[in-house]
Every structure is written in C-alpha cells, then in structure tokens.
Amino acid sequence: MRIIFSILVMLLSQALPSQGFANPLRVKGNQFENRMGDQIILRGVNVSGASKVPPFRAIRGPEDFQPLRGWGFNTVRLLFNWEAFESVKDRYDESYLTYYLNTVRWAESKGLYVIVDVHQDAFSRFSIGGCGEGFPQWALPPEQIALEPRNDDSCEAWFLNAVADIEMHSAWHHFYANTWGLRDKYLKMIDRLTLALAKEPNVIGVDLINEPWGDEESELYQLYIDAARVVRKNMPETILFLSPVAVTSLGLKASTLPKIPGRNIVHSTHFYDPELLAGSWSQWALDQSALSWKTIGETWRTPVFLGEFGARPDVKNAREYVNNIYAHLDANLYSGAIWVYTPTWNFETKDGWNREDLSIADGEGKLRAVYQPRPFVEKTPGDLKAMKWDLATMVLSFSYKPKFFSRYFEVIIPSDMRVIDLDAAGRSIFCKNKAGNRLRCRVSRSLVHFTTDIKIQFAAVNAQ
Numbered sequence: 001m002r003i004i005f006s007i008l009v010m011l012l013s014q015a016l017p018s019q020g021f022a023n024p025l026r027v028k029g030n031q032f033e034n035r036m037g038d039q040i041i042l043r044g045v046n047v048s049g050a051s052k053v054p055p056f057r058a059i060r061g062p063e064d065f066q067p068l069r070g071w072g073f074n075t076v077r078l079l080f081n082w083e084a085f086e087s088v089k090d091r092y093d094e095s096y097l098t099y100y101l102n103t104v105r106w107a108e109s110k111g112l113y114v115i116v117d118v119h120q121d122a123f124s125r126f127s128i129g130g131c132g133e134g135f136p137q138w139a140l141p142p143e144q145i146a147l148e149p150r151n152d153d154s155c156e157a158w159f160l161n162a163v164a165d166i167e168m169h170s171a172w173h174h175f176y177a178n179t180w181g182l183r184d185k186y187l188k189m190i191d192r193l194t195l196a197l198a199k200e201p202n203v204i205g206v207d208l209i210n211e212p213w214g215d216e217e218s219e220l221y222q223l224y225i226d227a228a229r230v231v232r233k234n235m236p237e238t239i240l241f242l243s244p245v246a247v248t249s250l251g252l253k254a255s256t257l258p259k260i261p262g263r264n265i266v267h268s269t270h271f272y273d274p275e276l277l278a279g280s281w282s283q284w285a286l287d288q289s290a291l292s293w294k295t296i297g298e299t300w301r302t303p304v305f306l307g308e309f310g311a312r313p314d315v316k317n318a319r320e321y322v323n324n325i326y327a328h329l330d331a332n333l334y335s336g337a338i339w340v341y342t343p344t345w346n347f348e349t350k351d352g353w354n355r356e357d358l359s360i361a362d363g364e365g366k367l368r369a370v371y372q373p374r375p376f377v378e379k380t381p382g383d384l385k386a387m388k389w390d391l392a393t394m395v396l397s398f399s400y401k402p403k404f405f406s407r408y409f410e411v412i413i414p415s416d417m418r419v420i421d422l423d424a425a426g427r428s429i430f431c432k433n434k435a436g437n438r439l440r441c442r443v444s445r446s447l448v449h450f451t452t453d454i455k456i457q458f459a460a461v462n463a464q
Helices: 002-015 094-109 158-164 166-177 182-197 216-234 246-250 274-278 283-300 318-332
Strands: 025-028 031-034 043-047 075-081 113-119 203-207 239-242 265-267 335-341 376-380 382-390 395-402 409-412 417-424 429-432 438-443 452-460
Touching: 025 239, 043 113, 075 094, 075 335, 094 113, 094 182, 113 182, 158 246, 166 182, 166 216, 182 203, 182 216, 216 239, 265 283, 283 318, 318 335, 318 382, 376 382, 376 395, 395 409, 395 438, 417 429, 417 438, 438 452
Parallel strands: 043 075, 043 335, 075 113, 113 203, 203 239, 239 265
Antiparallel strands: 025 031, 376 409, 382 395, 395 452, 409 438, 417 452, 429 438
C-alpha cells in the first residue's frame, strides 16, 4: 500500500501545477519558467513598424498573426504608442486602447505570448526634424517649437541626428526631472494601460519604455523603480523588460543600468551593428556585443532577452548576419525578438516609418531574404543545457536533463520543415503527433535525471 501511495503522489506531482503564480511565465534564475516549472525559450518578433505613425492601428485582425508560429515564433513584442493613446493631454483615446486589447487577443488566438512594448524613438514625431515618434506633441517642453512630422525618406539618418540633437536631449532631461509634470503623466498612462491588460492571459510582461535617452544610473534607474511600482499595483507578477539607453543598441557602449529591486526583472538589451548603416556588418562587433549580453545576464542573474535585432534585406549577407545572432541566442539559451514584422509593408512606404525597411515579410505575407525560419526547443520539463541548429545538415541538437519521465518537451517546427528522424543517444524517445507546428516528445524512464543528447533531423517539406 505504501508503494502504491508513493507512486500516486509522484504522478500527481508531475501532473499538477506546483508553482503558485498567476502570470503565464516568471523569471527563475537565468530562465523563463511557466506555471508547471518548465523552462521556456522565447523566440519573438516585433510588431509592427507601421504602429509608430497615424492611424497607429497597424494590425488588421488575427490573420496578420496567422503565419508567425509557422515562421518559428512563439512571442510578439507588440508596440504601444503613447501619442495614439493620449494625443490630447489628460484625454485618453479609449478606441485605441480597445484596438490594442483586441490585438493582444488576436495574438492569443494564434498561440502567441505578448510583451507590451511602450515604444518611442527620439522622443516624438514633433522632434528631431519631425523624424521621431512616441511621446505626444504636448509632451515637448514649452520653449520648444513642435516640428511638422515627416517620417519619410528624409529621416533615414534619424538615429545619428538624434545623437546630436540638443533639444531632444533637453526634452528627455525635463521628462526625468518632471519639470512640467510629464513624468507623472507617463506614470499615469502606464497605470491606465496595465490596468486594462491585467487579465489578458497571454501577456507575459511589459517593456516600460523603448530605447530611452538619458543617464542610466541617475535618471533611468529611478524612473524604472517608480514605473515598476505602478505596474506591480495592477500586474503584481508580470515580467518587467527594462531597455537600456538607446546608444547601447550599437554595441559601442556597455549598459551600466543597475538592476531595480524586486522579482521578475529582465534586462532587454538591443543590438544593431553600426556598420549596418553603410550596408555591411562585422562579426567582431557581434561577438563583442554577445560578450556584453553574457555579462548582463550574469550580473543581473536573470535571463537575457535581446529585445531588438535585425537588418535590411539589401544589406550584404543580411541573412547570414541574422543567423549569426540566432546562433548566439541558441548557444547561450537566450531569448529574443527580431525587428520587425510589418504586415502592411509596401514598396512605397516600406515599414511605414522613416522609410525603414527591416520587415521580415512583405505585404503579401511572403518572407524576405533577411529571415530564415529555424526550429528551437520551446519548452523543457527539466534543464535545457545546450542547443544548436545546423542549417547545412538541418539537424537540431540539444542536451536535456529531464526531471519527469511522464512530461513532454516541445519543439517548434517551422511550416516549411518536417521531422524525418529522432535520436536520444540511442535510447527510446516517445513523441506525440505534431500539431500546430509543435512536436511533443518525452524520453524513456531510464533517462530521467540524466543529461541526454538529442538530435532531430529535419527536411524541407517539398524534399523527396
């Protein structure tokens, strides 16, 4: 009887959630973890470049999210625009919030996690020559003249212009100092937004402000502490993705942002090789930046989430560049989101803002040359030790130490691939039928608590 009871207890412990938290995911050490205690890898895409400009409603319906899991994604970093929500001071546009909530739900209907991205670039559409976006017009300091928004091909060098734009940096200084109460308005907006999102089951976290400018230690750090306090009131267990200052995205300056107090905190660094502006990229710059990502993860003792990376399809060897970044993510078990998927991309306006042209797909839903879908291990009821995708052989190999024999690991399979062979170091591996671009497998009882090398051989769906 005692043996039977012990077996029942063991089976129940494997079948029932034991983590006692409400958010879909949480941070545990350097991993993301679901309520069952499974390790989760996030492979995401930013959506959408056209969200930065009027009418700000760049997603047309659930069909825009339909291809994403088949392209190898399980997460979207979904842009939210303050100007769209509060173009008039103290007057929220509830129709925009309804649109955003609907978009979150459309993503959920396609099996996608959502990271809420409060997005800005160079402060406002009414600053840096009319080439920025994010903050409303009324947010500009009173002494600054609101410029006519352009956001066309004359804004191609917007980032370089922002570096030298004194008025933009002054606007950020006054924002942090709350000179005219703008910081308070930002916190109030965050409160209203997160209150509305608090019950959405697929929202895993909030990126409080995209690529801000200013001093990380004396200005941004305290803003994040105060914003976190506001978010925690409405979403106590959500993950906070903290973007460092904008210049760190080039990999030329390491972030010095201190980790704010509390749990479920992630440093969401970005990376764009500065040579991309000249149509090329450097392996050295990528490798050096990858070292800084590793330092951040070890210092903060959190997962690494690369919130943005990408390139124009016309950059020389753009696909190789992006694949190299993914290789770094895989090798270190990092998560991340490529920039960008713009479902409304077209030849005239490109991504819809400043004629940027980084969308991984065109307006007909066909992938462009910059991005190549790849499988990855999404979920493991145990410890994922290593992962590698070999494009030449089409083999996904990973080392995995399972904790339970009755629980399944899950692999995301792109739509243009099929599994033709599985091997677990010559031992038994049991798989359920693929459903929704997902392969669910478990190892034999004899391999539980042992690290096992697993290889999955793929072939193109049209290959004979």
